[in-house]
Amino acid sequence: MKELKSYLVLVLTLIKSFVGTGIIFLPGTFRISGILCGNLLSGIVCILAILSLRFLIKCCSENENLSDLGERVWGKAGLLLIDSSIFFSQLGFSTIYIIFIAHSVQEIIYSVSNCQIEISILKLICVQMVIYLPFIFLRDIGNLSFPNTLANISVFSVLGVIIYYSRENILKNPIDRPNILYEGNIYGAGLVLGTSAFNFEGVALILPIRNSTPKHILNKFSSIMTFTMIFIGLFSNFFASLVYYSFGEDTSSPVTENILNPKTKLISLLFYSIAITFSVPLQLYPSIEISERYLFRNLKKTSKKEVGSGVIELTLNDKVRLTNNSHEKNTNNNCFNGDITYSKVSIESESSYTNLQLNISGNNVYRNNTLLGNNRIINNQNITDCLINENGENVNDINLKSKFNETKKSSNDYIGNVEMVLMNNCNINCNNNNINEHTDDSTEKNDGENGFKRSLLRALLAYSLVLFCGTMAYYFEEELSSFVTIIGGLLCVPLAFVYPPMFYYKLNKKQISLQRNVFLLFLVVIGSFVSVVSVTMGVLTWETNTRTITCVI
Structure with a gap:
């Protein structure tokens, strides 16, 4: 019974880490790529993620994180590469969250006011900058565990609501179905690749999850992770296909716009926005920690x-x-x-x-x-x-x-x-x-001065990162879907698909066969190709997805 409980806890932890906001943008990419092409490409991304993460697990030693592994493989250059990738990817995630919150709150206020009050996105972003101010003083990530749990619950709740109304829409209109695109275009393919990669944003958490796994099931971690990732991939494709099949050309990105019941939609948006608001500091925490480590080495408490x-x-x-x-x-x-x-x-x-x-x-x-x-x-x-x-x-x-x-x-x-x-x-x-x-007394005085100076600089650094994300959110809010694709291709793909096979090759090149070398090279090439295509298509589709605010009441 104890072993079964450990398995369930591990599976749920993996699901919570990989099923995030990315999945609500996936159906919108199917609208452009077509349902067949979307399923195929999203499945390929899932397979690449599984293979790469299995190589990553084989590379790491006990209780080693991604930055430590990069330093062990490539020295200081590897540490800098991994840290910079994590740093910018977390900033990208935080920016996307800020945009999504601003859009959701704007629509809620617009609808509740009977389409009379439309607050600008800039004002809503500025309000968020004030809300996040107290969080910059948190030094223990454990203090953010409850908001993170709330955010996870909200994500699964909203997904359940969307699935329910997608099914209801199909049952109400079984014959007069909207036009469904089965084979899309190359732009849609790039969007699917980037958004699917963004959907696996929890890759940096794999090693910490492995390190916290009980020893009696540690030898089965790779197998459990593989089956869990397969489930996540199948669920993501099912979710995107169901929503697109239900709404056709009216499929929105994000798909929270497709919740049919106005009150349910507003409640879902409100609950989801509040939860994500408290999740933004958690997303920013790794970036803040990395920047502190590099900038404040000489000011030590x-x-x-x-x-x-x-x-x-x-x-x-x-x-x-x-x-x-x-x-x-x-x-x-x-x-x-x-x-x-x-x-x-x-x-x-x-x-x-x-x-x-x-x-x-x-x-x-x-x-x-x-x-x-x-x-x-x-x-x-x-x-x-x-x-x-x-x-x-x-x-x-x-x-x-x-x-x-x-x-x-x-x-x-x-x-x-x-x-x-x-x-x-x-x-x-x-x-x-x-x-x-x-x-x-003099030592205590100096310690107090140094401690105050360090705390002040940390707060200024943390808040400067918050303001940076807010600035990016303001300039990129009109192109949220394309921005998600670019972040996925530019930052998520290398972490998930490119670096792990390169790590494995570097550490085992004298022991592995020629066939394995070719396979590792193939993974690196495919991962690099996915990255380039995703970023390119995200740029080419920029300014083609204009957003219009709707009044749902």
């Missing part, structure tokens, strides 16, 4: 401990490099015993490490949610051999010698984000010098 005459500086919210180099435990070295509390602290590893070695033992509480999994090292376990820097500079490297550290990425390296322990009210012996809290 720190927690300091006094070590004799020196200071140990633990740096918050940075990266750590864990190596599997071993160091013999020496009880004559610096050591301590006592209760240890934990805090989210990560260590940066860009410069060399020297100086102090701590051998940690005792009743240690060590929680590591990102590298080793939840509570995989718990009370009464030992962690030994931590190399840190005591000269007041950044902590540079950590070496863990522990039988619990099984997250191997290559022959010698472990890479990831960790939660490091902080000493709290412990009797610690370090070369016979007691380690106490460093409570110098």
Whole structure:
């Protein structure tokens, strides 16, 4: 029963990650591409996504994210490539959400006012910029879990409503059916490819989902993901085909416009818009985190401990490099015993490490949610051999010698984000010098100033990204469908279809056969072709989908 529950949770998590706003734009592309061509191309995109993601899973080590994998494969250039792709794709998603919210709220107000009040899109976007202002101060993505759940519920509810009214429309008009285009044109083909790729916007979440999967079903993750993706692909094609078959040339993009009952339509738009409003900060969070990591490396909020005459500086919210180099435990070295509390602290590893070695033992509480999994090292376990820097500079490297550290990425390296322990009210012996809290007034003042400066800069950066998305939303709101296609082709396709087979080839080129090499090259070429065609057709169809506001009451 426990295993079945784990399977269901995993399947639902995958479905929530991949069934988003993209699906409500898919029927509109079938109207241009034709129902046969649309199903064929959308199915091809689904197959490419499955193959690429299976290669991606084979490449990654335990608890490795997409950026870590890019850095391991191509070094700093790979890290920059993946980070920039994620950064701009999330900005694109956020912009699309802002446009959709503005359109929906405009139509709601226009209809409720008996077609008397038409608020401009610019004003509605500006209101959203004010609404998002408090969210820029959120530093924990967990605080956005409820709005994300609400957004997921709203998406599935709206999809259910659209399916219901599509079916009702077919039953009411079984004979006098609208004209259905079976074979479309090349413009429609490009739109289908880009929108289908956008529909798989959850590709960046595959590795985090895998990393959080319970160990007893981890070996079946690829199979579960494959069957779930097949289901999502079939459902997407069924949904798009049903809506297009029901409404024909009147199929809208997004298809929320095709809800027949006026009150139901307005309620659906209102509920969906509110939920998506709270989902925008979640979409922006990765972009904000990436930009902070690159721009604010030198402004670090720190927690300091006094070590004799020196200071140990633990740096918050940075990266750590864990190596599997071993160091013999020496009880004559610096050591301590006592209760240890934990805090989210990560260590940066860009410069060399020297100086102090701590051998940690005792009743240690060590929680590591990102590298080793939840509570995989718990009370009464030992962690030994931590190399840190005591000269007041950044902590540079950590070496863990522990039988619990099984997250191997290559022959010698472990890479990831960790939660490091902080000493709290412990009797610690370090070369016979007691380690106490460093409570110098000037240090506290400097820490406060640095913390305030860092928080202010983070807020300014986050809000500048919000304003950037709002600006793009204003200029691109008239061409929402084409914009979705361009974002899908330019940003989603490389992440989902191009990079994974390239990663796999780079890591396994000496072991794989010629046939596998050719197949990987084929995937890269097809993915690149899909990207180019999608972007090209999105540009060529620009300014051909004029939007008219309708009064539904």
